[in-house]
Amino acid sequence: MSGAAPRKDPVAVEAEVREKIHLEILKRTGAYHANDHVLLPSGQHTSEYIEKTLVTTEPSFTEGLGGVIAKHFAQWPVDLVLSTGPGALILSHCVARAHPSRPTLVYGTKGVSAGKRRVTLPVEFQRFVRSGTKVLIVEDLVSSGTTVRLLSQLVESLGGQVVGIGALWRRTKKTEVDGKEIFSLVSRDFPTYASETCPLCKKGIPLNQEYVKRREHRKPSSAHEKA
Numbered sequence: 001m002s003g004a005a006p007r008k009d010p011v012a013v014e015a016e017v018r019e020k021i022h023l024e025i026l027k028r029t030g031a032y033h034a035n036d037h038v039l040l041p042s043g044q045h046t047s048e049y050i051e052k053t054l055v056t057t058e059p060s061f062t063e064g065l066g067g068v069i070a071k072h073f074a075q076w077p078v079d080l081v082l083s084t085g086p087g088a089l090i091l092s093h094c095v096a097r098a099h100p101s102r103p104t105l106v107y108g109t110k111g112v113s114a115g116k117r118r119v120t121l122p123v124e125f126q127r128f129v130r131s132g133t134k135v136l137i138v139e140d141l142v143s144s145g146t147t148v149r150l151l152s153q154l155v156e157s158l159g160g161q162v163v164g165i166g167a168l169w170r171r172t173k174k175t176e177v178d179g180k181e182i183f184s185l186v187s188r189d190f191p192t193y194a195s196e197t198c199p200l201c202k203k204g205i206p207l208n209q210e211y212v213k214r215r216e217h218r219k220p221s222s223a224h225e226k227a
């Protein structure tokens with residue numbers, strides 16, 4: 001008997017390989033940093049970091065990744081692709097362009113009213129979402145899922161139907177929002193540590209404070225709030 005390890009499910013292996021390829025692509029844009037020791041705005045430390053603003057800076061990569069999302073949803077008819085935020089909008093253009101239904105592309109605008117986050121559809125776009133309109137939501141990074149939930153509620157309030165949610169990166173463990181599947185190219189969250197218990201601090205690795213400084217520099221912009 002050889003005592004070989006049990007074979008992994010081939011579908012799971014394929015998904016793992018795909019995720020590695022996508023991570024490598026994001027690394028090449030400079031958006032994804034691994035094997036680092038990073039200070040987060042929360043004061044926690046982590047070894048991996050993603051710079052949201054850099055994710056869609058390489059048009060050919062964005063087109064390739066958008067094409068993968070479009071292919072995943074190709075079996076369903078889509079009338080409209082909806083997103084919000086600059087990075088998501090660049091990606092959503094690539095998804096819409098590659099989807100066989102040739103969907104229209106519109107975007108919502110983010111804001112805060114009465115202390116609550118809101119997404120609204122510019123009035124010129126409102127006629128695109130009617131009763132039965134099939135909508136694919138596209139997001140670059142899904143962290144808490146709030147933005148995609150707001151987009152989904154917006155579609156349903158206008159009578160439309162959400163086909164699904166496509167994203168580059170899902171940090172939340174939730175694989176769906178309000179019963180809609182989130183299809184993401186990378187599904188990964190990073191462990192974070194308090195400075196007192198951080199294993200990277202224990203090893204004496206210098207702490208990278210660059211990202212927190214950049215964020216502070218950009219305040220009070222609301223473009224970098226958690227999506």
Ligand SMILES: [Zn+2]
Nearest residue numbers: 045198200201
């Ligand atoms: Zn540390």
